[in-house]
Amino acid sequence: MCLCAVPVLITELAHPRQRGTVGSLFGSFFFLGAIVSAWATFGTLHILSSWSWQIPTLMQILPAVIQASLIMVVPELPRWLVKMGRNAEAKNFFATYHANGIEDDELALLEYTELDYIRTGPNRKRLFITLMVALFAQWSGNGIVSYCFVPVLQSAGINGGLQIFNWLMVILASLFVDKVGRRKLFLGSSIGMLVTLIAVAICNERFLATGNKSAGYCMILFLFLFNGAYDFAYSPLPTLYTAEIHPFDLRAKEVSISFASAFGFGLFNQYVNPIALEAITWKYYVVFIAIVACQLPIIYFIFPETKGLTVKEVRPPVQRQKASMESVHVAENV
Structure with missing residues (x-):
């Protein structure tokens, strides 16, 4: 429930100029939790009880208590609020969080007037983009890389640090989103x-052959390097971009x-990848190389840019009508 509600809340709560950075940082906390979890279990590994x-397990109660105490x-x-007829509260929201409490601020008034915008258009295109983002986030080779990465690191005498590396990459990417x-x-x-x-597939083939x-x-x-490339977009952006x-x-x-x-x-990654990797070894990488290659034209021709736009102004390419850019200029100058 939180995974579904929080990205929506962040999209509305963040200032338009900061929405990309704030929304992307939300994804980085997955790795922060993974770091704490990994080192906590490592620290208790040798307890003989x-x-x-x-x-x-008990440590997981603390974040839940903090969340429950602050949710109000x-x-x-x-x-x-507008849908429920609580218009004054909605107007106050924009003034408080987007205009430093100034109720007659230009940006706050503009965002409030956009709330009654009647939305029409090709929502199937939006659904397609949503499914593609989810697909790319899971079927870009990250599943097979994760499956083989841990034993490779162990055999090389490298342990720890991977989640920290991922976390730092997501934070770095979040700073570049906007x-x-x-x-x-x-x-x-x-x-x-x-x-x-491609480089991983070649190295794997050479290692197995020689x-x-x-x-x-x-x-x-x-x-x-693959993990770093993945973290730069597919860790911070999917929830933000979908919202x-x-x-x-x-x-x-x-x-x-x-x-x-x-x-x-x-x-699919969990149940199919181990079987396929064992059966055809490095050749299985070619499947995901092809999938990643197909991502490029889909992203280039179909994915709309949302940088600098209010949530209302974002349109898939097929719905790009002549829309006023007034709110964009306001957001950039506030």
């Missing part, structure tokens, strides 16, 4: 994954569909 698993101070979504734009991050990430995945340790170490290097491209009445539903689809695609 049931406390070895009870301590990490979280504001309600302004679009929901400077570079979503499309460029998606494209750059996919190109990086394509190049590194047992050359240099090929194995090169494979480790490119596995790290941005949908109107209010569809946003929560589509974010839920995005997570459900991602988990469904993830089941």
